[in-house]
Amino acid sequence: MAGSLWQLAHWEPRLLPVRVIEIDGELHDHSSRLLQQTISARLVGGLLSADLRDLKVAAEDLAWVRAASVQRIWPDRLRVFVEEHRPLARWNSDGLVTLDGIVFRPGTGTVPAGLPLLEGDDQRALEVVQRYLQWRDDLMLIGHLIQTLSVDPRGAWRVDLVTGIELHLGTDEIEQRLARFIASATQLEAAGQPLVVDLRYSNGFAVKWAAGADQGVRAVSDRSVRSEKRG
The missing domain is CATH 3.40.50.11690 (Cell division protein FtsQ/DivIB)
Known part of the structure; x- marks a missing residue:
């Protein structure tokens, strides 16, 4: 069993690689590019072995990201849905x-x-x-x-x-x-x-x-008004 698990871990990224990371949600350009870079750098394994929870945490660590979710899309892509801070x-x-x-x-x-x-x-x-x-x-x-x-x-x-x-x-x-x-x-x-x-x-x-203002008119607030020319 241990040998089978090792073989799976070794071959799965090659047999089922993640070829596309799809970013979805209302994002401005800077956030989209940074998110692509972050997910790509954090990704370990193939489609089945990728740690979606870890990728979600990585996305939500970015300052602009309010919430994120990650899902597998057969046969070779991950979809990252992001809600930004407004x-x-x-x-x-x-x-x-x-x-x-x-x-x-x-x-x-x-x-x-x-x-x-x-x-x-x-x-x-x-x-x-x-x-x-x-x-x-x-x-x-x-x-x-x-x-x-x-x-x-x-x-x-x-x-x-x-x-x-x-x-x-x-x-x-x-x-x-x-x-x-x-x-x-x-x-x-x-x-x-x-x-x-x-x-x-x-x-x-x-x-x-302001210099040169006409001081002939005084505003009234409640019962008393203080108007000072201070420069």
């Missing part, structure tokens, strides 16, 4: 994050262009994503797009808009503070070009204006 935004300086708050780091040269930037500790990724989705929709109603959303180690939130405005929300009552900006945005923009809106006040906010 990035919602860039994450910090070197990663991407999905709609589910999953952070992955695919390496340089493979980050899609045009994505917003989210920043924070990896453990807070889902929270940051959820706030981004909510605030993105709220700000779009007044014609603003989020370029960067970040939370620092102290829990202070900042939003950078595509128009160049920075919103400082602090650590408390951040929903109310963002709502205060949204309610006053039209008046602020009528006054000039705000650069920084500091909303860390109980009933108002401070504004840093």
Whole structure:
């Protein structure tokens, strides 16, 4: 029996070689090529003796791959079906994050262009994503797009808009503070070009204006307004 098993292991890759590795699923070109290389390098044995579990693990170890399955297709091929992570935004300086708050780091040269930037500790990724989705929709109603959303180690939130405005929300009552900006945005923009809106006040906010902005108009938020020209 031992001799028969040895002969099978010796001859099976020659009699039933894997000639084709078929990659299936919605993949971008970089992932498809890397997956082909990875499976080819990891493959040991022929069609019957190939370790499908090991090949599945090898595929799922790739940064872009969320899930993979491998099956034998008679007479000479393996089919690898892959589901990729779909990035919602860039994450910090070197990663991407999905709609589910999953952070992955695919390496340089493979980050899609045009994505917003989210920043924070990896453990807070889902929270940051959820706030981004909510605030993105709220700000779009007044014609603003989020370029960067970040939370620092102290829990202070900042939003950078595509128009160049920075919103400082602090650590408390951040929903109310963002709502205060949204309610006053039209008046602020009528006054000039705000650069920084500091909303860390109980009933108002401070504004840093672009040089040459008309300071004759003052926005109103709740009962008090602070408007500062800081350079």
